[in-house]
Amino acid sequence: MSAVTLKNCGLVPLAALEILDFCAFAAALRQEVDAQGRIAALFAAPAGEQFDLFALIARDWQGQLALLRSRVGARYPSLTPELPQVHLFEREIAEQYGLVPEGHPWFKPLRFHPSWTGRDAWGRDPRRHPLVGEMDYYRVAGEEVHEVAVGPVHAGIIEPGHFRFQCHGEQVLHLEISLGYQHRAIEAQLPSAHPLARVQRLEAAAGDTSIGHATAYALVCEALGATLAPPRAQTIRALALELERLANHVGDIGGLATDVGFLPTASFCGRIRGDYLNLGAEICGSRFGRGLVRPGGVAFDVEAPRAEKMLERLDSMARDTQGALEIFFDSPSVLARLEGTGRVRVEDAEALGLVGVAARACGLAVDARLHHPQGAYVDTFDHVVIEESGDVFARARVRRREITDSLAWVRRALRDLPGGELRRRVAPPAAESLAVALVEGWRGELVHLALTDARGHLSRYKIVDPSFRNWSGLALALRGEQISDFPLCNKSFNLSYCGFDL
Amino acid sequence: MLKILRERLRQGHRTAPYPQQDPVLPERFRGRPRFDLERCPPGCRACLDGCPYGALQVRDGRPCIDLGLCLFCGECAASCSAAALMFTRDHRLAARRREDLLSGADEPRLAQALDARMKKLFGRSLKLRQVSAGGCNACEADLNVLGTLVFDLGRFGIQFVASPRHADGILVTGPVTENMKGALLDTYAAVPEPKLVIASGACAIGGGPFRGSPEAHDGIGDLLPVDLYIPGCPPHPWTALDGLLRLLGRL
Ligand code: SF4
Ligand code: SF4
Numbered sequence: 219m220s221a222v223t224l225k226n227c228g229l230v231p232l233a234a235l236e237i238l239d240f241c242a243f244a245a246a247l248r249q250e251v252d253a254q255g256r257i258a259a260l261f262a263a264p265a266g267e268q269f270d271l272f273a274l275i276a277r278d279w280q281g282q283l284a285l286l287r288s289r290v291g292a293r294y295p296s297l298t299p300e301l302p303q304v305h306l307f308e309r310e311i312a313e314q315y316g317l318v319p320e321g322h323p324w325f326k327p328l329r330f331h332p333s334w335t336g337r338d339a340w341g342r343d344p345r346r347h348p349l350v351g352e353m354d355y356y357r358v359a360g361e362e363v364h365e366v367a368v369g370p371v372h373a374g375i376i377e378p379g380h381f382r383f384q385c386h387g388e389q390v391l392h393l394e395i396s397l398g399y400q401h402r403a404i405e406a407q408l409p410s411a412h413p414l415a416r417v418q419r420l421e422a423a424a425g426d427t428s429i430g431h432a433t434a435y436a437l438v439c440e441a442l443g444a445t446l447a448p449p450r451a452q453t454i455r456a457l458a459l460e461l462e463r464l465a466n467h468v469g470d471i472g473g474l475a476t477d478v479g480f481l482p483t484a485s486f487c488g489r490i491r492g493d494y495l496n497l498g499a500e501i502c503g504s505r506f507g508r509g510l511v512r513p514g515g516v517a518f519d520v521e522a523p524r525a526e527k528m529l530e531r532l533d534s535m536a537r538d539t540q541g542a543l544e545i546f547f548d549s550p551s552v553l554a555r556l557e558g559t560g561r562v563r564v565e566d567a568e569a570l571g572l573v574g575v576a577a578r579a580c581g582l583a584v585d586a587r588l589h590h591p592q593g594a595y596v597d598t599f600d601h602v603v604i605e606e607s608g609d610v611f612a613r614a615r616v617r618r619r620e621i622t623d624s625l626a627w628v629r630r631a632l633r634d635l636p637g638g639e640l641r642r643r644v645a646p647p648a649a650e651s652l653a654v655a656l657v658e659g660w661r662g663e664l665v666h667l668a669l670t671d672a673r674g675h676l677s678r679y680k681i682v683d684p685s686f687r688n689w690s691g692l693a694l695a696l697r698g699e700q701i702s703d704f705p706l707c708n709k710s711f712n713l714s715y716c717g718f719d720l
Numbered sequence: 721m722l723k724i725l726r727e728r729l730r731q732g733h734r735t736a737p738y739p740q741q742d743p744v745l746p747e748r749f750r751g752r753p754r755f756d757l758e759r760c761p762p763g764c765r766a767c768l769d770g771c772p773y774g775a776l777q778v779r780d781g782r783p784c785i786d787l788g789l790c791l792f793c794g795e796c797a798a799s800c801s802a803a804a805l806m807f808t809r810d811h812r813l814a815a816r817r818r819e820d821l822l823s824g825a826d827e828p829r830l831a832q833a834l835d836a837r838m839k840k841l842f843g844r845s846l847k848l849r850q851v852s853a854g855g856c857n858a859c860e861a862d863l864n865v866l867g868t869l870v871f872d873l874g875r876f877g878i879q880f881v882a883s884p885r886h887a888d889g890i891l892v893t894g895p896v897t898e899n900m901k902g903a904l905l906d907t908y909a910a911v912p913e914p915k916l917v918i919a920s921g922a923c924a925i926g927g928g929p930f931r932g933s934p935e936a937h938d939g940i941g942d943l944l945p946v947d948l949y950i951p952g953c954p955p956h957p958w959t960a961l962d963g964l965l966r967l968l969g970r971l
Contacts, residue, residue, distance in 0.1 A: 330899055331935055350899035371903050373882035375850045375860050378900060399899045400854050403935040412772035414795060418929040425858030425954070482724050486731055488868040496746065503748030506858045508953065509793045517798070518748065541727045548723065716856050 226590035243288035260307035303571030312339035329398035377715035400719035424717030430659030432511035434666040437655035439513035442647035451515030452593035463660035465494035486542035515641030556611035560695035560707035574662015579612035586658040683717035750807035759804035784824030788925035791953040814963025833969030849887035855894030889916030895936035
């Protein structure tokens with residue numbers, strides 16, 4: 219077998235990764251997917267005049283990851299027709315390096331930035347900055363069919379993005395989502411950035427997932443330096459990650475309550491979300507976990523009296539949370555709005571490679587904390603929350619149940635913090651290697667990969683935010699729905715624009 | 721229904737008694753930095769070299785921090801072995817002029833109120849259109865929080881509105897990505913005169929962590945005239961509220 223297997227937070231010397239010809243690479247990928255593997259990342263890196271393609275496969279039930287490598291020139295046969303889950307990865311590679319996946323059924327730019335090689339996959343003038351949103355949109359023609367365009371600037375305090383609905387009366391036939399407005403060139407800039415700026419850019423890759431992305435980055439650095447963060451630091455990281463999950467899940471249920479007009483839960487959850495953010499700030503001073511996670515460990519301790527105080531506050535917060543959720547889920551008028559709305563079929567979720575809450579709401583057991591545990595999750599996380607119905611209700615219920623689980627996990631961790639140091643010096647990175655880390659952020663799986671050159675410097679950094687996978691899920695959820703249900707469906711996914719745009 | 725009422729009673733009323741009482745911030749909150757110059761060993765540059773954004777500077781021979789570039793990460797203070805630099809819990813950081821964001825050993829220059837004419841126009845009712853122009857959405861998240869019960873922005877007559885045509889000004893977050901520049905300038909143009917521009921967060925002031933990105937503009941400074949700068953990454957809701965109320969002469 220030509221794939222190299224490894225565990226989460228593993229490292230592979232590049233020399234150990236055989237360069238397959240593209241046909242063998244494609245066949246091996248298909249085989250992995252047939253054997254229930256998920257393609258967690260597909261990305262390119264320059265290799266002389268050519269480009270290396272790397273695929274990361276998650277073999278969830280074996281708790282294993284696998285890597286495949288190939289080398290291509292300016293064009294290669296698209297894998298998307300057979301493996302739809304790579305559709306966005308191929309478009310991303312095309313935009314970054316100008317490589318054309320021949321036969322891609324939906325071949326459009328993603329983020330509208332100039333290519334990194336001066337070669338444009340769409341034949342646009344490479345010296346000019348592409349115009350954001352300029353592409354052919356899918357159109358449905360016919361009597362009574364009309365198009366509704368929304369954004370990039372929306373009403374309210376939210377990020378920019380463009381949505382186009384093809385509607386027949388009230389019914390949505392198709393939704394196309396075009397992003398890129400928040401593109402800040404994080405991936406392109408990471409290798410040359412100051413080490414402190416690297417972790418800070420990742421903390422700001424998706425601002426509501428600071429702990430998640432910073433943890434993934436720290437794990438990659440530690441894998442490259444063959445250094446483990448001390449156990450106390452690992453637990454503090456996971457504690458902060460679960461608080462991040464709690465704040466966002468509670469906030470999302472509040473958002474759903476707002477959209478269905480159930481005001482008590484909307485206002486309670488708005489406040490309680492803040493309580494979780496403030497609890498995180500007790501650890502590191504920032505409501506968004508900024509400054510806490512650093513390669514080698516964490517920058518702030520949770521001393522015994524602090525843990526004690528946090529536990530006390532958690533008790534009353536847990537009561538408020540449960541109260542706010544109970545009245546929401548007990549209300550028949552609320553359930554009537556959530557049930558059956560915005561349904562995604564499990565086959566589609568699997569084919570598209572959805573992750574996180576959206577995947578688990580369709581019955582897919584995808585959770586890196588269970589399948590690919592790292593740090594404090596090893597042996598402490600034993601079940602994945604799944605729901606079967608794939609609708610807004612299922613996405614809400616997954617959050618509700620995860621809130622209960624995270625609360626229990628956080629309390630246990632606070633009572634039982636391992637002793638010892640907070641941070642270790644990370645040894646210099648291994649040369650010509652590839653390191654990988656998966657972290658289950660609150661929206662879903664975060665995948666970070668790094669390549670180093672002959673001197674051990676970062677030569678390529680790859681980030682996969684869960685929103686990159688899941689926006690396609692939202693588009694599918696809208697098919698056949700009333701356009702007036704868009705806000706509710708959108709909220710039930712609550713995806714990140716900046717996490718997609720990077 | 722009864723259950724809902726019971727829960728309402730139990731969870732109670734939670735609007736903070738601000739500005740009558742100072743807000744309570746977490747013990748480790750990093751607000752305005754403080755220099756104790758007597759402690760600085762001669763020739764020491766430890767803090768200056770550690771900041772990737774050049775926020776630590778020497779002005780007139782004395783160190784200071786440009787709050788417009790600072791992310792309040794605290795790494796510089798942690799690297800100061802002489803304990804000459806620390807971050808206090810003072811959340812009042814907003815300023816009207818760019819140079820007033822330089823924070824050294826002297827008294828801080830907090831934001832002054834608008835002039836009499838503008839204050840007459842906006843002092844009792846200020847409508848703002850928010851524009852996200854890049855950034856990470858944490859700034860937006862903590863602006864949204866201003867609308868929740870704890871802060872209750874509406875009681876001060878300040879409101880975020882959907883249309884720039886109904887707005888008295890814009891509040892910008894993010895470093896202004898190339899892909900949002902056009903939409904930002906269009907939104908600004910759509911606001912009727914006279915209008916205010918507020919730069920909220922390190923990104924909007926100077927690019928924040930994305931300073932130097934080829935796909936962003938290092939903030940709105942070169943694009944629009946700024947009336948109020950609100951530092952932070954993201955600014956704490958109390959910092960933003962303090963800045964807005966000072967601008968309106970309400971503090
Ligand atoms: S706290 Fe501010 S000045 Fe200090 S290192 Fe961080 S960004 Fe630079
Ligand atoms: S200033 Fe900081 S918090 Fe605000 S958008 Fe920029 S990176 Fe995010």
